[in-house]
Amino acid sequence: MMEVKSLLSERTQFMKASDIRELLKWVTEDVISLGGGMPDPSTFPKExxxxxxxxxxxxxxxxxxxxxxxxxxxxxxxxxxxxxxxxxxxxxxxxxxxxxxxxxxxxxxxxxxxxxxxxxxxxxxxxxxxxxxxxxxxxxxxxxxxxxxxxxxxxxxxxxxxxxxxxxxxxxxxxxxxxxxxxxxxxxxxxxxxxxxxxxxxxxxxxxxxxxxxxxxxxxxxxxxxxxxxxxxxxxxxxxxxxxxxxxxxxxxxxxxxxxxxxxxxxxxxxxxxxxxxxxxxxxxxxxxxERNLPRIREVYKVKRDAMLDALAKYMPEQVTWTRPIGGMFVWASVNGVRTEDMLPVAVSKYKVAYVPGKSFYPAEDVHTSMRLNFTYPSVDMIYEGIRRLSNAIRDELKRSGN
Amino acid sequence: MMEVKSLLSERTQFMKASDIRELLKWVTEDVISLGGGMPDPSTFPKExxxxxxxxxxxxxxxxxxxxxxxxxxxxxxxxxxxxxxxxxxxxxxxxxxxxxxxxxxxxxxxxxxxxxxxxxxxxxxxxxxxxxxxxxxxxxxxxxxxxxxxxxxxxxxxxxxxxxxxxxxxxxxxxxxxxxxxxxxxxxxxxxxxxxxxxxxxxxxxxxxxxxxxxxxxxxxxxxxxxxxxxxxxxxxxxxxxxxxxxxxxxxxxxxxxxxxxxxxxxxxxxxxxxxxxxxxxxxxxxxxxERNLPRIREVYKVKRDAMLDALAKYMPEQVTWTRPIGGMFVWASVNGVRTEDMLPVAVSKYKVAYVPGKSFYPAEDVHTSMRLNFTYPSVDMIYEGIRRLSNAIRDELKRSGN
Incomplete structure (x- = not known):
C-alpha cells in the first residue's frame, strides 16, 4: 500500500470538495432538500x-x-x-x-x-x-x-x-x-x-x-x-x-x-x-x-418560485431577508446573527431540511449569514413544508444565539 | 478586439495541437487514411x-x-x-x-x-x-x-x-x-x-x-x-x-x-x-x-490485421520493417533513412494515403523513421490499396533521399 499524499501535486492540496457535495451525503429520505441545483425531471422533454x-x-x-x-x-x-x-x-x-x-x-x-x-x-x-x-x-x-x-x-x-x-x-x-x-x-x-x-x-x-x-x-x-x-x-x-x-x-x-x-x-x-x-x-x-418546451418549463418554475416567496413571507421571522428573482432557480436568504454553516447540521438532523450555506459562494468565505434555496426541484408542497421547517430551524438558532 | 496572447496562461504556451488532428484537416475524400484510431462503425452494437x-x-x-x-x-x-x-x-x-x-x-x-x-x-x-x-x-x-x-x-x-x-x-x-x-x-x-x-x-x-x-x-x-x-x-x-x-x-x-x-x-x-x-x-x-459483441469485433479486426500484414509483406520495399500485433488497432512501421513527418505531405497530396508520423509518439520527438498504421477503420480493400500507395510513397522518398 503506497503513501498517497506524497504522490499528489501541489495544486491538489488546494482542492476542496464542494459543500453541496458534502451536504448531499447527509440527506436522507425524510429530509426536504432546498440545497440542490437540479431541474425538475418533469421538464425533461418526453421526445x-x-x-x-x-x-x-x-x-x-x-x-x-x-x-x-x-x-x-x-x-x-x-x-x-x-x-x-x-x-x-x-x-x-x-x-x-x-x-x-x-x-x-x-x-x-x-x-x-x-x-x-x-x-x-x-x-x-x-x-x-x-x-x-x-x-x-x-x-x-x-x-x-x-x-x-x-x-x-x-x-x-x-x-x-x-x-x-x-x-x-x-x-x-x-x-x-x-x-x-x-x-x-x-x-x-x-x-x-x-x-x-x-x-x-x-x-x-x-x-x-x-x-x-x-x-x-x-x-x-x-x-x-x-x-x-x-x-x-x-x-x-x-x-x-x-x-x-x-x-x-x-x-x-x-x-x-x-x-x-x-x-x-x-x-x-x-x-x-x-x-x-x-x-x-x-x-x-x-x-x-x-422552443416548444420552454413555455412549459417557465410555467412550472414560476409557480414554484411564487410558492417559495409566499412560503418565506408566511413563515420566516423578521430577521430573515431574501431576494425576489425574476427567473432562474434560486432564492438567496440572509439571517442577521446566524452562521448558516453552523446551523446546517441541526437543520438537517432535527428539522429535516437542507440548504446550501452561503459561505462557499464568497471567494474569501468571509460571509456567514446567507443561504441558497432552490425552488426548481422540490414540489410546491415540499417548498412550503421545507420553508416552514427552515423557519423553525432559524427561530431555534436565533433563540440559542440570543438574537 | 482584444490582444489574445496576453490573456493566455503560461501552461497554454506549452500546448500543441496533436499531429493527428492537423493531419485530419488535409485528408480529402480520395485519400485513404491509415492515420486515425477509430473503431469500425459496423462493430457498434445494433441494440x-x-x-x-x-x-x-x-x-x-x-x-x-x-x-x-x-x-x-x-x-x-x-x-x-x-x-x-x-x-x-x-x-x-x-x-x-x-x-x-x-x-x-x-x-x-x-x-x-x-x-x-x-x-x-x-x-x-x-x-x-x-x-x-x-x-x-x-x-x-x-x-x-x-x-x-x-x-x-x-x-x-x-x-x-x-x-x-x-x-x-x-x-x-x-x-x-x-x-x-x-x-x-x-x-x-x-x-x-x-x-x-x-x-x-x-x-x-x-x-x-x-x-x-x-x-x-x-x-x-x-x-x-x-x-x-x-x-x-x-x-x-x-x-x-x-x-x-x-x-x-x-x-x-x-x-x-x-x-x-x-x-x-x-x-x-x-x-x-x-x-x-x-x-x-x-x-x-x-x-x-x-460479451456477445466481442467475438464479432475480434473476428472483424483479425481479418483486417491479417490484411494489413499481408499487404505490408506484399508491397513494402526491404527497407521497411513492422510489428506483428496479437490484437489491438495498430501496426508500427519503420523505414530506415526516411523522415516520415517530411514524407507525409507528399503521401497525402500525391499518393492519397495518410498515416501518423512516429515523431509525436516520442516524448522528446527525436525519432523520425516510424509511422503508425491503423487497421480497424478502413475496409480490407482500402487496407490493401492504402498500403500499396504508401509503399509507392516510400519508394519515391527513398529514391529522392538516395537510399
Missing amino acids: LADIARDVIATKGSSALQYGKTEGVDELKDELIRFMAKDGIKADRDEIIITTGSQEALDLVGRITIDAGNVVITERPTYLAALQAFKAYRPNIVGIDMDSEGMVMDKLEEAVKKSISDGRRIKFIYVIPTCQNPTGISMSIDRRKHLMELASKYDLLIVEDNPYSYFLFDGIYVPPLKSMDYENRVVYMSTFSKIIAPGIRVGWVVGNRELIRWIAMAKQAVDLHTSTLSQYIALEALRRGII | LADIARDVIATKGSSALQYGKTEGVDELKDELIRFMAKDGIKADRDEIIITTGSQEALDLVGRITIDAGNVVITERPTYLAALQAFKAYRPNIVGIDMDSEGMVMDKLEEAVKKSISDGRRIKFIYVIPTCQNPTGISMSIDRRKHLMELASKYDLLIVEDNPYSYFLFDGIYVPPLKSMDYENRVVYMSTFSKIIAPGIRVGWVVGNRELIRWIAMAKQAVDLHTSTLSQYIALEALRRGII
Missing part, C-alpha cells in the same frame, strides 16, 4: 427517448463515433439560430461545444490563469466556478452586488487597485441574469456600464448564462454578448436546464483565437464531448422541441 | 438504439439528471463483474467513471504532476497521453521497448538516475497489451519484472488498457492490475472500442484514496460524465451485449 433511438438508428456511424474537439458542426449551426433570438451573432469557429458549462469554466481558467493573476467575480458567485478557477490559483476579487447586480464603482475601484498593484486581471466572471446564488439580474444600465468599463480597461468578460431561458415576469434582459461590439465577451451556456443535465452539453462563444486555444486545451482533457449527446441536442433543437 | 430509448423512457429521471461525480453505482457494479474475468478485483469506491480514457489521463496528471516531476513512459507511447501529461510540465522519461515491451534494465537505470538526480518519479505509464502506437504486448515475465521493480522502488504504475478485449490469436495476457498485490496500479479502460467512442465513457480503478482525489479534481472539471452515456453502458453490460 428525448425517440430522438435518442432515431439518432443512433439513422446516424449511428457519426453519432457513436469519435468527433471533432470543437463539436458537431450541425449542432453549432442550430445554436447560431438559437442564439440569434437573443441578439448573439457567431460563426462556427467562434463556438465550441463543452461537457456542460462546468468544463467551459475549467477550460477558460486553464488557458488564461497563472498563479497570482486576478479574476474578478460577483460577490457572492457560483461556487463551482470558484472551484474551477481556484485550481489555477488566481487571486479572486469579489465585487459586492446590490439589487441591480455588481456595483460598478466598486468594480472600477478594484480594477484600478489591481492595475496599481501590478497584478494582471485575466477576466471578469459574471452571471448577469438570475445569478447563482442570489437570483439577482443585472439591470440594463448596469450591463452597459460594465461593457464600458471593460472597454476602458481592455478587460475580458466571461458571461455565464444558463438561466435566461426561463424568466417568469415578462422582463427582458439582453445578454452582455449581444452588446459586445468589441468582441471581449466569452459567453457560455448549457442545455442542462433546457433539455437535461444528464447529457452534459454546454457551449462557449467567443473570439475565434480564444476558442482555438480552448479547443487545444479540451483535446487533452477529454478529446470531445459525447457525440451522442451532441446529436440529441441537435435533434431537439432541429425538431423545435426546446 | 444501442433500443437501449437508449428504453433507458430514457424508463429511467429518465435518473439517466437525464445530474449524477454523482464518481459515476453511477449500478454501472460500477457491472464493471466489477466485467473486470473480474480478467482477475481484477475492485470495490465501488475504488472505481471512478470518466469522460473517456482521455479524461482519466488528464485527471491522473492533474492530481499528481508538479512541474519537473518525472513521469516514465514506454518509448514510443500514446501521443494523447503525452499531451495530457505535458500540460502539467513533467520531465517525461521514455524507456525503449523490444518485442516483449519496455526493457526492464533500462527502466531500472532510469529510475536510479531520477532518484540520484533528486527528481520525484510520479508514475510509470504503460499500455502493456497491444500498445498504442507499436502494437507490442508486454510478455508475462516482463510484467512480473515491472511489478517487482515498482515494488522495489515504491512506484505507482498507470496501466492503460483499452485493447485487451480484442486479442486475435488466442494468446492470454493478464493485466498488471490482476498482479497488483500492493495496490500500486491505477488501471484505466474505456467503452470506446467495445461499445462506441461517441458515448465517451471510460473508467479508472485504483487505491481508494487516489480515486477520491481524482473525483475531487473531476468535480471541478466536468461535474460528472454523461449520466445518459453511463446508463447506456450499464444496460449494454447488463443485457450481455458487450
Whole structure:
C-alpha cells in the first residue's frame, strides 16, 4: 500500500470538495432538500427517448463515433439560430461545444490563469466556478452586488487597485441574469456600464448564462454578448436546464483565437464531448422541441418560485431577508446573527431540511449569514413544508444565539 | 478586439495541437487514411438504439439528471463483474467513471504532476497521453521497448538516475497489451519484472488498457492490475472500442484514496460524465451485449490485421520493417533513412494515403523513421490499396533521399 499524499501535486492540496457535495451525503429520505441545483425531471422533454433511438438508428456511424474537439458542426449551426433570438451573432469557429458549462469554466481558467493573476467575480458567485478557477490559483476579487447586480464603482475601484498593484486581471466572471446564488439580474444600465468599463480597461468578460431561458415576469434582459461590439465577451451556456443535465452539453462563444486555444486545451482533457449527446441536442433543437418546451418549463418554475416567496413571507421571522428573482432557480436568504454553516447540521438532523450555506459562494468565505434555496426541484408542497421547517430551524438558532 | 496572447496562461504556451488532428484537416475524400484510431462503425452494437430509448423512457429521471461525480453505482457494479474475468478485483469506491480514457489521463496528471516531476513512459507511447501529461510540465522519461515491451534494465537505470538526480518519479505509464502506437504486448515475465521493480522502488504504475478485449490469436495476457498485490496500479479502460467512442465513457480503478482525489479534481472539471452515456453502458453490460459483441469485433479486426500484414509483406520495399500485433488497432512501421513527418505531405497530396508520423509518439520527438498504421477503420480493400500507395510513397522518398 503506497503513501498517497506524497504522490499528489501541489495544486491538489488546494482542492476542496464542494459543500453541496458534502451536504448531499447527509440527506436522507425524510429530509426536504432546498440545497440542490437540479431541474425538475418533469421538464425533461418526453421526445428525448425517440430522438435518442432515431439518432443512433439513422446516424449511428457519426453519432457513436469519435468527433471533432470543437463539436458537431450541425449542432453549432442550430445554436447560431438559437442564439440569434437573443441578439448573439457567431460563426462556427467562434463556438465550441463543452461537457456542460462546468468544463467551459475549467477550460477558460486553464488557458488564461497563472498563479497570482486576478479574476474578478460577483460577490457572492457560483461556487463551482470558484472551484474551477481556484485550481489555477488566481487571486479572486469579489465585487459586492446590490439589487441591480455588481456595483460598478466598486468594480472600477478594484480594477484600478489591481492595475496599481501590478497584478494582471485575466477576466471578469459574471452571471448577469438570475445569478447563482442570489437570483439577482443585472439591470440594463448596469450591463452597459460594465461593457464600458471593460472597454476602458481592455478587460475580458466571461458571461455565464444558463438561466435566461426561463424568466417568469415578462422582463427582458439582453445578454452582455449581444452588446459586445468589441468582441471581449466569452459567453457560455448549457442545455442542462433546457433539455437535461444528464447529457452534459454546454457551449462557449467567443473570439475565434480564444476558442482555438480552448479547443487545444479540451483535446487533452477529454478529446470531445459525447457525440451522442451532441446529436440529441441537435435533434431537439432541429425538431423545435426546446422552443416548444420552454413555455412549459417557465410555467412550472414560476409557480414554484411564487410558492417559495409566499412560503418565506408566511413563515420566516423578521430577521430573515431574501431576494425576489425574476427567473432562474434560486432564492438567496440572509439571517442577521446566524452562521448558516453552523446551523446546517441541526437543520438537517432535527428539522429535516437542507440548504446550501452561503459561505462557499464568497471567494474569501468571509460571509456567514446567507443561504441558497432552490425552488426548481422540490414540489410546491415540499417548498412550503421545507420553508416552514427552515423557519423553525432559524427561530431555534436565533433563540440559542440570543438574537 | 482584444490582444489574445496576453490573456493566455503560461501552461497554454506549452500546448500543441496533436499531429493527428492537423493531419485530419488535409485528408480529402480520395485519400485513404491509415492515420486515425477509430473503431469500425459496423462493430457498434445494433441494440444501442433500443437501449437508449428504453433507458430514457424508463429511467429518465435518473439517466437525464445530474449524477454523482464518481459515476453511477449500478454501472460500477457491472464493471466489477466485467473486470473480474480478467482477475481484477475492485470495490465501488475504488472505481471512478470518466469522460473517456482521455479524461482519466488528464485527471491522473492533474492530481499528481508538479512541474519537473518525472513521469516514465514506454518509448514510443500514446501521443494523447503525452499531451495530457505535458500540460502539467513533467520531465517525461521514455524507456525503449523490444518485442516483449519496455526493457526492464533500462527502466531500472532510469529510475536510479531520477532518484540520484533528486527528481520525484510520479508514475510509470504503460499500455502493456497491444500498445498504442507499436502494437507490442508486454510478455508475462516482463510484467512480473515491472511489478517487482515498482515494488522495489515504491512506484505507482498507470496501466492503460483499452485493447485487451480484442486479442486475435488466442494468446492470454493478464493485466498488471490482476498482479497488483500492493495496490500500486491505477488501471484505466474505456467503452470506446467495445461499445462506441461517441458515448465517451471510460473508467479508472485504483487505491481508494487516489480515486477520491481524482473525483475531487473531476468535480471541478466536468461535474460528472454523461449520466445518459453511463446508463447506456450499464444496460449494454447488463443485457450481455458487450460479451456477445466481442467475438464479432475480434473476428472483424483479425481479418483486417491479417490484411494489413499481408499487404505490408506484399508491397513494402526491404527497407521497411513492422510489428506483428496479437490484437489491438495498430501496426508500427519503420523505414530506415526516411523522415516520415517530411514524407507525409507528399503521401497525402500525391499518393492519397495518410498515416501518423512516429515523431509525436516520442516524448522528446527525436525519432523520425516510424509511422503508425491503423487497421480497424478502413475496409480490407482500402487496407490493401492504402498500403500499396504508401509503399509507392516510400519508394519515391527513398529514391529522392538516395537510399
